[in-house]
Amino acid sequence: MNHWLMKSEPAECSVDDALAAPDATVPWVGVRNYQARNFMRDAMRVGDGVLFYHSSCAEPGIVGIARVASAPYPDPTQFDPKSHYHDAAATPEKPRWMLVDVQVLRKTRNLTLAELRADPLLQDLVLLRKGSRLSITPVEAHHWKTILKRLDAA
């Protein structure tokens, strides 16, 4: 099983928004970066662990534990001319953007970006790499373990 960290802007879809959805499950719409798309399309499997991360907000950090809840399928927003995520080059026959559903398993305290950075065991977490902007990053097993421990210890 693989592990992932997935960023969401709380103004768009917070962990509370996701929890309020049916089955606490939301389609991860709006990813428009090929590397992040490829993770969802090619590497994720149902049941993979996901760290739900809030970005572009006052206190960025990990705010929930989730799981990959579907196989990849086309992001419907790419076909919607009214959507902010519309992509004129995409057609249902030739979709460009794929996503998975993400199911929140539990909300956690906010394990902040500052705390992550300060943790000696998390120095090489992909999220923390210099210049890293990817909205979806892989999380190594030992990082996952450390983060779960930190989340429980508060």
Added chain:
DNA sequence: GCCAACGTTGGC
């Protein structure tokens, strides 16, 4: 609002 660090686009 700033800006570093990337990613994408398009002319050549």
Added chain:
DNA sequence: GCCAACGTTGGC
């Protein structure tokens, strides 16, 4: 295929 210009991300 190069690379300059431009756009985006996202913390601060």
